[in-house]
Amino acid sequence: MAGQACIVGIGETDYCRKPGSGMSQLGLQLTAAVRAIREAGLEPAEIDGIMPFPNLGRAEEFAANLGCENLRFAATVHMGGAAPAASLQAAAAAVTSGMASHVLLPAGWNGYSGARVRQTVAQDLASIPGGAIARDYYLPFGFTAPPQWYSVIARRHMHEFGTKPEQLGAIAVTMRKHAQLNPRAVMHGKPMTLDDYLASPMLADPYRFFDCCLETDGAAAVVVTSAERARDLPGKPIAILSGACGQPYPADEITNREDIFRTGLTIAAPEAFAKAGITPGDVDFAMIYDCFTFEVLQQLEEVGFCKRGEGGSFVEGGRIELGGELPVNTHGGLLSEAHVLGMSHIVEAVRQLRGEAEGRQVENAEIGIVTGWGDFGDGSIAILRR
Amino acid sequence: MSEASAYTKPLPELEGHAREFYGFCKQRELRFQRCTKCRAWRHVPREMCAGCGSTEWEWARASGRGSVFTWTVVGRALHPAFQEDTPYAPVVVEMEEGVRLLSQVVDCPPEALEIGMPVEVVFDDVTDEVTLPKFRRAPA
Numbered sequence: 001m002a003g004q005a006c007i008v009g010i011g012e013t014d015y016c017r018k019p020g021s022g023m024s025q026l027g028l029q030l031t032a033a034v035r036a037i038r039e040a041g042l043e044p045a046e047i048d049g050i051m052p053f054p055n056l057g058r059a060e061e062f063a064a065n066l067g068c069e070n071l072r073f074a075a076t077v078h079m080g081g082a083a084p085a086a087s088l089q090a091a092a093a094a095v096t097s098g099m100a101s102h103v104l105l106p107a108g109w110n111g112y113s114g115a116r117v118r119q120t121v122a123q124d125l126a127s128i129p130g131g132a133i134a135r136d137y138y139l140p141f142g143f144t145a146p147p148q149w150y151s152v153i154a155r156r157h158m159h160e161f162g163t164k165p166e167q168l169g170a171i172a173v174t175m176r177k178h179a180q181l182n183p184r185a186v187m188h189g190k191p192m193t194l195d196d197y198l199a200s201p202m203l204a205d206p207y208r209f210f211d212c213c214l215e216t217d218g219a220a221a222v223v224v225t226s227a228e229r230a231r232d233l234p235g236k237p238i239a240i241l242s243g244a245c246g247q248p249y250p251a252d253e254i255t256n257r258e259d260i261f262r263t264g265l266t267i268a269a270p271e272a273f274a275k276a277g278i279t280p281g282d283v284d285f286a287m288i289y290d291c292f293t294f295e296v297l298q299q300l301e302e303v304g305f306c307k308r309g310e311g312g313s314f315v316e317g318g319r320i321e322l323g324g325e326l327p328v329n330t331h332g333g334l335l336s337e338a339h340v341l342g343m344s345h346i347v348e349a350v351r352q353l354r355g356e357a358e359g360r361q362v363e364n365a366e367i368g369i370v371t372g373w374g375d376f377g378d379g380s381i382a383i384l385r386r
Numbered sequence: 387m388s389e390a391s392a393y394t395k396p397l398p399e400l401e402g403h404a405r406e407f408y409g410f411c412k413q414r415e416l417r418f419q420r421c422t423k424c425r426a427w428r429h430v431p432r433e434m435c436a437g438c439g440s441t442e443w444e445w446a447r448a449s450g451r452g453s454v455f456t457w458t459v460v461g462r463a464l465h466p467a468f469q470e471d472t473p474y475a476p477v478v479v480e481m482e483e484g485v486r487l488l489s490q491v492v493d494c495p496p497e498a499l500e501i502g503m504p505v506e507v508v509f510d511d512v513t514d515e516v517t518l519p520k521f522r523r524a525p526a
Contacts, residue, residue, distance in 0.1 A: 133430050136404040139396035140518055143476035143488050145464035152456040152478055159456070159501050202473075205459035205496070253430055255455075255478045255486045 005092030006230040006237035007384070009040025009223035010347045013108065015186055015338030020113025021217035026057055029108040030065050032219035037066075040223045041234040042102055047223070049073035049100030051087045053107040053341055054080065055127055062106065073100035080129065080374025081289050082245060082264060083107075084342040088370070088382040089243025091224040101229060107343035108219020116215055129375035130252045137253075147204040147212055147292060149254055149376065154206050154294035156260050161309035165206060168293040169197040170315045171328075172210045172335055175290060178322060179332030181360040186216055187336040211293040213334035220343035222350070238353045238384050241367070242275035244268040245380035254376045264379025265302040265371060272369075273304070276383045280304040283383075284365045285352055286326055287345035289373040290333040299371050300328075303381065322360055330360045342372045346382070353386040393513050395467040400515065403431030406445060412517040416507045418485050420446035429485035450507035451524060452481040459496040479505055479521055493522045 011032045013021065021028055037044050044066040050059040051074070059074030073094050077086040084107055091103040128134045129149075143149065157163050176192040179185035192210065200209040230237035246267030248257060273279055280303060290296045297311035305326060306314040314320075320328040331337045331348040338344060349368045351357045362368075365386065372380040398404045403419075410417040418429045423440035427448075434441045457477040463469040475496040480486045491505055505521035512518055 132399065132404075135396070136398035136407075137430050138476075138488055139465070140398055140512075140516075141476050141488055141490055142395070142460060142463070142465065142468045142471065142474055143458075144396075144468065148458050148460060148464070148476060151458040152476075155458065155501075156456045202459065202461035205461060205473075207458075209462075250436075255488050256429060260456075 004096045004227050005224055005240045006227050007222050007240065007346070007350050008225050008230050008233050008235055008237050009036040009042065010350050011035025011039055012220045012344065012347055013218050015184060015216050015218035015340065017112040017186060017216055021110055025109050025114065026061060026065070028110070028217070028219040029057060029106040029221065030062070032108055032221040033062065033066065033104055033106045036221040036223050037104065039235065042223065045069060047102050047104045049091065049094050049103030051091060051103060051105050052076050053083050054078050056107065056109055062104070073103065077245070079245060079372065079378040079380060081291060081342050082372030082374035082378040082380040084346055085243070085370045085372035085382045086245035086380035088224065088240055088346065089245065092240045092243060095224055095226045101225060103224045104221060105224065105343065106219065106221040107341040109341070110217045111215045111339050112217045133253050147207045150292055150295060151204040151207045153260055157294065157298065158206060161312065163297070163312040165198065166194065167297070167312035167315055168206070168211055169194050171293040171296045172197050174321050175329055175333045175335040178330050178360065179336035181322070182331050182337060185332040185337040186214055187332060207292055213291050213339050214336070216338040218338050218340050220340045220347050222343065222346050236354050238350045238386060241383040241385050242272045243380070243382040244272040244275070245378070248377040251376060251378060261298065261308060263298070263302060263377035265299055265381060268379050268381050269303045272381045272383055278367065278383065283326065283367050283369050285330065285362045285368045286328050287349045287368065287370045288328050289342050289345065289371050290329055290335050291373060293335070295373050296328065299373060303369070303371065322362065327362050330357060330362060345370050349384050353384055395512070397513065397516050407431060408516060410445060411509055411519050414509050416448045416450050416519050417445040418448055418483065419443045427483040427485050429487055449482045452479045452505055454491070454499055454501055454503040454505060455480040455486055456501065457499050475499060477521070489520050491521045491523065
């Protein structure tokens with residue numbers, strides 16, 4: 001199905017922390033959704049497929065608010081932050097098989113002014129990856145939140161491959177540098193040096209405060225349709241060349257993995273590249289789900305941009321900066337733009353491929369990838385082409 | 387350790403397999419599921435053996451000895467009940483039997499932890515009902 005589905009619309013709300021969005025979680029997502037739908041040259045009533053982010057809304061309520069009287073396809077990929085990129089594959093399958101004509105992918109939340117991640121994890125069993133396993137075997141020992149869960153993998157990486165704090169810092173500093181080129185970024189106008197990074201307090205050693213993503217309010221959305229239908233729409237369609245997703249094993253328990261670095265993306269990336277008929281060397285930029293710095297390094301390895309263990313040196317020397325060999329997260333990512341659950345990574349990839357990334361355009365960008373990381377290491381990837 | 391009424395940290399739900407696992411801990415025994423067909427150890431508890439498909443298992447007693455596999459040091463608690471404990475270290479211990487479990491090393495400050503450090507199980511009666519398996523440094 002390579003090239004037979006396209007992203008035809010993108011939309012975002014403003015991204016903010018204080019004083020908060022002033023809107024409901026659903027209201028925010030509807031705002032971004034309507035922008036994406038109209039940008040595509042469609043009317044909300046023409047949406048007949050909706051793929052909500054896990055636990056952030058029901059397709060029925062999106063449809064009722066948008067006036068989608070002909071909803072035919074409703075599905076959610078339950079992979080946490082890997083859901084948006086994974087949903088691109090599912091949406092592409094839906095529009096190329098005739099299950100739906102125009103599929104909406106919304107995501108958004110009041111991640112700053114509403115329920116913070118730390119509260120959700122502490123109080124809502126349904127939202128914890130692993131569910132009862134985390135309740136019975138993690139929480140009693142104070143292993144309660146994502147930076148703690150993932151940092152134990154980062155420490156093993158440091159132990160086995162000599163990965164250094166300064167290399168994690170290079171990722172944080174690069175994301176912040178990119179945010180200075182993006183007026184929409186929450187960290188726009190707030191530059192950060194490696195010294196600032198190293199001086200930030202330890203949150204979950206080896207993760208410092210600046211290894212961790214932002215908590216922000218905001219929403220983003222994209223619209224997917226078939227290439228055939230896209231020809232009748234006004235904008236420049238961006239082709240979904242391929243997509244894939246995968247899970248680590250076991251996916252519901254993070255400590256008992258034979259190979260602790262084998263995550264969902266380890267399985268998904270080779271599949272996506274094979275389906276697209278390209279290699280990592282053909283990629284002009286990468287939007288990597290950057291919940292924490294080490295997850296960027298680890299995904300760069302598992303996608304195959306470098307060998308496992310070489311991620312530390314790969315991210316140094318400006319290689320992942322705009323103008324470097326592989327620009328990563330030109331919008332600033334979750335670390336420095338806003339935490340929009342991975343959907344803003346898709347939006348930024350589309351902007352780059354349209355040539356609309358004002359002030360931070362990757363020259364001659366033809367092929368880009370978007371990844372997702374969620375729960376205890378679920379992974380997804382989509383390969384996009386202009 | 388502390389009075390039952392004063393313990394505010396999250397506790398396991400004593401139902402199903404967790405009831406058995408923690409029940410053994412209360413009796414000062416660290417036991418893991420072991421497949422009675424292919425003899426593979428496993429943790430966390432499961433309904434069947436992912437290796438051979440058998441639904442038959444026993445709760446086999448572990449030696450209690452293991453080594454530090456990895457850890458994190460929580461400098462800022464992300465759960466209110468652990469705020470007074472910072473800095474504290476959730477530690478992944480790899481048992482001699484091969485299974486790993488998440489716990490803490492009670493007699494070792496976070497900065498002294500090392501990968502490969504030998505540890506042995508101790509039992510912490512955190513409430514009248516719940517005993518958590520924790521670890522202390524052991525001779526090499």
